[in-house]
Amino acid sequence: MTRTRRSAASRLFVAMLLSAVAVAALTAVLLIWDGQRTTRAEAERVTQAVAQTLALSPTVASALSDGDDAAASDALQPVATRVMSEARVDFVTIMDARGIRVTHRDPDEIGRPYVGTIPTEPTQLTEESTGTLGRSLRTIVPIEADGRLVGWVSVGVTLDTVSAQILPRLLVAIGVGGIVLAAGIIGAALARRATRRVAGDLPAGAIRDTLSSAESLRTLGEALRAQTHEHGNRMHAAVALLELGRTDEAVGILTDSAEQSQLLVDQVTAYTAGDPTVGALLLGKASQALERGIAWEASIAPDAPPSTLAPIDAVALVGNLIDNALDAAAAGPPPRWVRVQMRRTDEDELALHVSDSGASPTDEVRARMFERGFTTKPAGAEGRGVGLALVRAVVEDVGGTITVDVDPTTFRVILPTEDA
Template sequence: MGEATPQGSAASRVFLVVVVSVAALVAVLAVVLILDAQRAARTEAEEVTRAVAESLAVMPQVMSDVTGAEASARLQPVAVDVMEHAHVDFVTIMTSDGVRVTHRDPAEIGRAYIGTIPGSAVTATEEYTGTLGPSVRTIAPILRDGDVVGWVAVGVTIGSIASDIVPRLPFVVSITLAVLAAGLLGAVLARQTTRRVAGDLPAGTIRDAVASYESMRTLGEALRAQTHEHGNRMHTAVSLLELGRTQEAIDLLTETSRQSQVLVDQVAAGRLGDPTVGALLLGKSAQARERGVEWSADIDPEAPRSPLSPVDAVSVVGNLIDNALDAAAAGDPPRWVRVEFTAADDGRLRIAVSDSGEGVRDELAERVFEHGFSTKPAGTEGRGVGLALVRSIVDGAGGTVRISADPTAFTVTLPAGSP
């Protein structure tokens, strides 16, 4: 079943996969929570600056003093008091043409406001870089008798917004640690559960055990069908002999022998060198006849030897044929299945199993190879295992498996085995 490679137990691999998945989830969660904290802090800054700016703009003192000769002397203390108690980084009151009346840095009073002044009497919020650096700021109009006589700009620097995130970090850390702890606990439980089922067996050994089971299952079904068909024909031949119709009995047994011999000769003539696969094909041909499906098998004498062990070869071929028989039997007449062993253009072995079934929808072309997924009714034994096992075995041998349509065909390409 391929060369053994050093590997940990299946339980350890399950533990590692779960831990890595949890770590990735926790990292994503931490980033999401931090980004959400940043968004919340910025939203809070926008709401605070808007509320403070609009409140100052309607203060009677601001409305009356902004155009007076003593505007700076009277309004700068008001701005300083608001900055201290409202926890904003600057309050700039200015004239209607944008000349500062107040500022956090008194040296900036009398200079032009750095920012966007709306073209109409509306309140606006923006992010802008001024004398204090990048900030989120809201500017509101000061109205007197419906005319704009000045503006109030209130802002919080981006640095202050970032510092507001710090108190939120313990919550982020506690959530991520809780998720990490739950994930690690799940990983431990998954490892223990896997160990109870598989012990310390490597994952490859478990896959080989599944392959062996699938091989015995599909080969057993094929041989049962072949035995059943052979028994029916023998009973028919005995009945013909009892009726004195000797020639008809001989013809029936001769035809039965001829049909089987043709396939045996095909397998023996080629370089496949695997009588187990030959027995499988004989049995599957009987199964096809039982189910009313026309069967054909074409084995090219020049087809290279398979690199798979008999168990893996039976698993791959048997599961593909089972899948094809199910699809063909469920479809409309004519119902048929065709199996081909040929040499690919690059000298590799090509195994194609095609059928007359409805096929696989494009969106399911990859999902059919997932463990546990099946397009067939739930509850049927073995559903969702066969094609997943086929891909696992083929990938392990360095081959490929693909699906094509019109007609539906599963094509496996494998490196040529040793002669």
């Protein structure tokens, strides 16, 4: 059964959509959590403020100081009822020093002991406790008159009330999350549209292959241009010498050129199992190195196995590593050199090493050199930060590995092979 590969635009849309959902959910959860924390804190502050105000009220202290609970109840029950209504708290319980209620939301509870924690010392206490009205947040404060404890006042808000106050914040949190999600969906749709405008319905792998092809053509073109330029210069020099009648010197130039070219050809063709395209690339890069005044050394073991890379990917991989080495060597002090080695590993894999005489990259550069868009070269066509990112993508696609050593800078690539 054939599987349909999803286009890069669709994959980008799905990735951005999932990110938007995650961000929206996280935003809503954080807002809900903050709303719950804020609402609870506000409820605690209200109970503390109301309880402290009643405890400091001369009316309350005077009513309890006589020790007559019935008279105190008659005087303070209307006060407690009014405070509950105006302060929007669920209960105001005033009691004597022994904890016997003189006011309560339910008049039938007056005269009964307080249900909750009464501190052993006259100090304020805020807690969550279960009373006659259910689970609640409450603050109990001592009432003193003439320096002695005459009673207590407890003010509370039930958790049901706290939850009801959270509901508007919950709706706001859901609304904000919905807005974030809608913005993410719109952004994902615009990104998919922009990507499809550039890449059509090509899958991500095809886009990478297209980039690899472009890089392969670029590096091959540069190599062939350097080789053509080098041979053109030698031919022009030989023709000029012939016109001047200096035949021996012309023959010497042509002979040296032929010997050098034959040496490179023999070196590459010894790699009988290799990719002829990579061989042609190495010949061209040798000319490019010579043109830039860089010593070139290629060591290719005759038994080096072919990798599982497609020719286009192989050229993109080898070409970009050599281009990077040539640029680094050219920017460094003499002697300038580049070395390329291809051999069979003990595990029958292909080892590719590219070294150069350039300055070793810093730890920061080594950590980021394979990121797409990162480059230490000047902005422009030669500083676009694509080559090494493509190299890593090519290597990882076939399950290979790539590492970088310093002193000298050496890119070490291990590629799987059919033998392995």
